[in-house]
Amino acid sequence: MRAGVYDSGVGGLTVVKSLIQHKLFDEIIYFGDTARVPYGIKDKNTITRYSLEALEFFKNFDIDIMIAACNSVSAYAIDELKANAPFKVSGVIKPGVLALKNKIPNREAKILILGTNATINSGKYERLLNTHGYQNIESLAPSLFVPVVEEGLFNGKVLETVMRHYFEGITQPDAIILGCTHFPLISKEIQKFFPKAVLIHSGEAVVEFLEDAFGITETHENTQMKFFASENPDKLKEVAKRWLKD
Amino acid sequence: MRAGVYDSGVGGLTVVKSLIQHKLFDEIIYFGDTARVPYGIKDKNTITRYSLEALEFFKNFDIDIMIAACNSVSAYAIDELKANAPFKVSGVIKPGVLALKNKIPNREAKILILGTNATINSGKYERLLNTHGYQNIESLAPSLFVPVVEEGLFNGKVLETVMRHYFEGITQPDAIILGCTHFPLISKEIQKFFPKAVLIHSGEAVVEFLEDAFGITETHENTQMKFFASENPDKLKEVAKRWLKD
Numbered sequence: 001m002r003a004g005v006y007d008s009g010v011g012g013l014t015v016v017k018s019l020i021q022h023k024l025f026d027e028i029i030y031f032g033d034t035a036r037v038p039y040g041i042k043d044k045n046t047i048t049r050y051s052l053e054a055l056e057f058f059k060n061f062d063i064d065i066m067i068a069a070c071n072s073v074s075a076y077a078i079d080e081l082k083a084n085a086p087f088k089v090s091g092v093i094k095p096g097v098l099a100l101k102n103k104i105p106n107r108e109a110k111i112l113i114l115g116t117n118a119t120i121n122s123g124k125y126e127r128l129l130n131t132h133g134y135q136n137i138e139s140l141a142p143s144l145f146v147p148v149v150e151e152g153l154f155n156g157k158v159l160e161t162v163m164r165h166y167f168e169g170i171t172q173p174d175a176i177i178l179g180c181t182h183f184p185l186i187s188k189e190i191q192k193f194f195p196k197a198v199l200i201h202s203g204e205a206v207v208e209f210l211e212d213a214f215g216i217t218e219t220h221e222n223t224q225m226k227f228f229a230s231e232n233p234d235k236l237k238e239v240a241k242r243w244l245k246d
Numbered sequence: 247m248r249a250g251v252y253d254s255g256v257g258g259l260t261v262v263k264s265l266i267q268h269k270l271f272d273e274i275i276y277f278g279d280t281a282r283v284p285y286g287i288k289d290k291n292t293i294t295r296y297s298l299e300a301l302e303f304f305k306n307f308d309i310d311i312m313i314a315a316c317n318s319v320s321a322y323a324i325d326e327l328k329a330n331a332p333f334k335v336s337g338v339i340k341p342g343v344l345a346l347k348n349k350i351p352n353r354e355a356k357i358l359i360l361g362t363n364a365t366i367n368s369g370k371y372e373r374l375l376n377t378h379g380y381q382n383i384e385s386l387a388p389s390l391f392v393p394v395v396e397e398g399l400f401n402g403k404v405l406e407t408v409m410r411h412y413f414e415g416i417t418q419p420d421a422i423i424l425g426c427t428h429f430p431l432i433s434k435e436i437q438k439f440f441p442k443a444v445l446i447h448s449g450e451a452v453v454e455f456l457e458d459a460f461g462i463t464e465t466h467e468n469t470q471m472k473f474f475a476s477e478n479p480d481k482l483k484e485v486a487k488r489w490l491k492d
Contacts, residue, residue, distance in 0.1 A: 035292045036282050046281045046477045084397075147393040148289075153411075158390070159409040165399075186273070231292045 001216060002027045003088075004066045006051070009037035010239045011146075011181030012069030015092070017244055019067075020223045022029040024216050029061050030140035030240075035127030038146055039072040040116020045120060052076035055089055057228070063087055065214065067206060071115055071179045088214060092202040095209030096177050097128045100200050102208070104175045107133040112170065112197070115179030115188075117141045125179060138173070142166035143180040149182040155189055155219065163193055171195045189245035247462060248273045250312040250333075252297070255283035255425030256485045257392075258315030261338070263314075263490055264449030266469045273470040275307050276486075281476035284392055286316040286362020286426065290429050293364060297323035303330055309333055311460065313452060317361055317425045321328040321368035334460060338448040340428050341455035346446050353379040358443070360414065360436075361425030363387045365389045371425060384419065388412040395428040396461045405412055409439055419443050430471070452471070 003025045005012055009032050014029060025075040031054055033039075039047050051073050058066050068074050068081060074091030102112065111127045111134055120141040129137055129228045144162045153159050175198045178184055184201050191199060211217040225244075229236040249271045251258055255278050261273060277300055279285075285293050297319050303314050311334040314327060320337030328335045342447050359371045366387040375383055390408045398407050413467065417473055421444045424430055429448050437445060456462040470491075475482040 035288060037287070042281060043284070043477050122420050143397050144390070144393055147390055152391050158407055158411050160405055165404050 001025045001220065002029070002063045003062070004029045004063040005069050005075065006033075006054045006058070006066060007069040007181060008039035008072065009034050010051050010236055010243075013240055013243045014181050014184045014201075015069040015203040015206055016066065016225075016240075018201070018207050019209065020244065022207045022223075023072055023218045023220045023223065024069065024207065024210060025223050027070055027226070029063060030228065030236075031057055032227075032229045032236050034232055034236060037209050038116070040118045040146060041143070042072070042118060044076045044118075047072055048077040048080050052082055052084065055081055057189060059086065065090060065210075065216070067090065069202065069206075070183055071181065071202065072118035074117075075119045075124045079169065090206065090213070091122050092206055093128065093179075093207040096179065097125065097206035098207055099213070100175055101176065103198050103200070103235045105209070106174070108136060109134070109169075109174035110136045110138070110171070112173035112176045112194070113137065113139045113179050114145075114176060114183060115139070115141060117143060119179050125177060127188055130172075131170060138170065140166060140170070146180065146182045147188065149185050154186055159186060159189055164188060167193050168236050175200060178202065198203070214216060247269045247311075248275070248307070248309045248468065249293070250277065250307060251273045251311040251315050252277050252279075252300045252304070252312060252319065253315045253427060254278070254285035254318065255280050256482055258426050259329075259451055259486055260430045260447075261315040261449040262471075262486075264447075264453050264489065265435045266471075268452065268453045269466045269469065270456060271469050273472070275304065275309060275472045276474065276475075276482075277303055277459050278475045280478055280482060285316055286364045286392060287389070288318070288364060290368070292342040294323040294326050297327055298330065298351045298428050300473045301327055305332065311336060311456075311462070314338065315427055315448065315452075317427065318364035318446065319459075320359075321365045322462075329418070335450065335458070336455065337423075338369050338372065338452055341426065341451040342446050342448055343378060344458070345370065345451035345454055346387045346421055347378055348425060349444050349446070352420075354382060355380070355420035356384070356417065357384045358419035358422045358440070358470075359425055360384065360422060360429060361385070361387060362392065364388060365425050371423060384416065386412060391432065392426065393426045395431050401434055402412055405435055406423065407431060409435060412441050421446060424448065
């Protein structure tokens, strides 16, 4: 089994980490659009155009499934990808909602969705949660989280002040959807603000989803990795080495 | 006289503001590459490629001069622009250094350069300052300033904490080069940290430079503006209305 994982930059590596840990694939081809990162501040047309270009890239490889690890892509371009792909396609939004459903059966529960502006503005998580009976939903786009994580500030004063800026006035949720691939990297700090909340991580959600929806199971011994980036692939490889080293 | 002003996004409007105030042009064509913003995290090849595409765009207009308001473009792509343009080209780095020279003749003065990663890594300000005899130079890339400004946080706790993060341990400079079009929007707060420093603003520097180097003088009554963006031009126009309203 061979997967293509697509992200706007390095963030999708948090999803790759889960795929490797669960040994779902013989090979993963990773493409990060580092020359045009970040996607979360861009609009539907731009994100769709970039996503269809990434699809063309993956057509050069004999992959079984393309995984759009980027929530902004899943929010705006997943239908276009599915309509044009000669292989299976999975985003992260449907997997996230299904994972939440498994963990939080109570439909009265308060759900906090955290995502980029693109993801939140799309309203896609919210609509899908509504479909599954959840109504008590709050959506938040803490735009500075991505640059703070990119700056390597996974804890400390800057992150704390930025978190307080966005989280002030938010009542304790029962579950939080980490609707951006960067957010798992600061999940410990998010948990400190909301100690009672169950956190939904795209990587873990996708692993569950691939098994349930596509029957892709934990059978492969070692995952071979190939990295591609639209600029500076060496930097991507270096980050990958650091994040994936366990 | 007609100018084309090029920036990665909306930041170049701080330069446009100076051009309008000094009435240098009958018409300004503004192009913001909002679909691929920000440039400051990207590398030389990518920035050069995007800049040459912008040049092609400006060839559609009968302009007298193209002004690369973006410091990252000035840092990496100005020679390529000059080599390929059928009109005059100005960046902001040389103007910035010449403006500093006028204001701070003392070559022992301590100069602090603030810029994006691209601008700082290029070393272009530093080399040009050395050429003019300045040796006491410190360079800093406060990467979070741009996203904080984009988030509209021109003052308050988040900006203050972020500033302290980068400025702690920096000794008082005699002059600060605001080497990114976003930084004039938080110049008051920067001045609070370094009350004795003279701030060099790209917009004002370019106005001086256009007069000295190209003989473009304050003669035009009203400047007509035309705005173009690679995504969401309406958002650009709205920001322009707000920033340029005086």
